[in-house]
Amino acid sequence: MAAFLAVTAQNTADFTTLTENLNYRSDQLLALFPFSFNAEQAASYAGNPEGIANHLYANKFGNGDEASGDGWRYRGRGLVQIAGRDLYRRAGQPLGIDLVxxxxxxADPTVAARQALNDWQSCKCSAISDSGGITAIWRYVNGSSQVGLSTVKRRYDTYLQQLRAAQTPGSN
Known part of the structure; x- marks a missing residue:
């Protein structure tokens, strides 16, 4: 439970948003996505969330090219911020929902929760977490990016302490 809360809290800015915020400055684009933007591109895309999404997610995860608009259409949403046409298709199928x-x-809280819990169960993330694998879970959710991992680890430790305290008799 602590791992699920840590990952989803990190991806939703403490449960305040279910849609990816792509409103970056040029320096942020270069720091977060060094393989996707050079300095000139970062300057031209800065402050343009739709353009950033279309560039960043073009020809990835089943999306079309940048002009298709798929990057923006299938930008990160939900508690785990899935992105890409293919992931939307796979996420919707077991729920009987056409997310494509x-x-x-x-971005609906009920759908987001159902999708995240289904994904969590299907990847057996609880078993990974129980063996101390918060880093492996973060990689599963975010791919190879380690952006945010240190914060997720802190969140995990905090949630774990709180859950253990809540289970201890007389701790309330």
């Missing part, structure tokens, strides 16, 4: 044709459904 209605991607905004993943």
């Amino acid at each position: 044709n209605d991607p905004d459904l993943l």
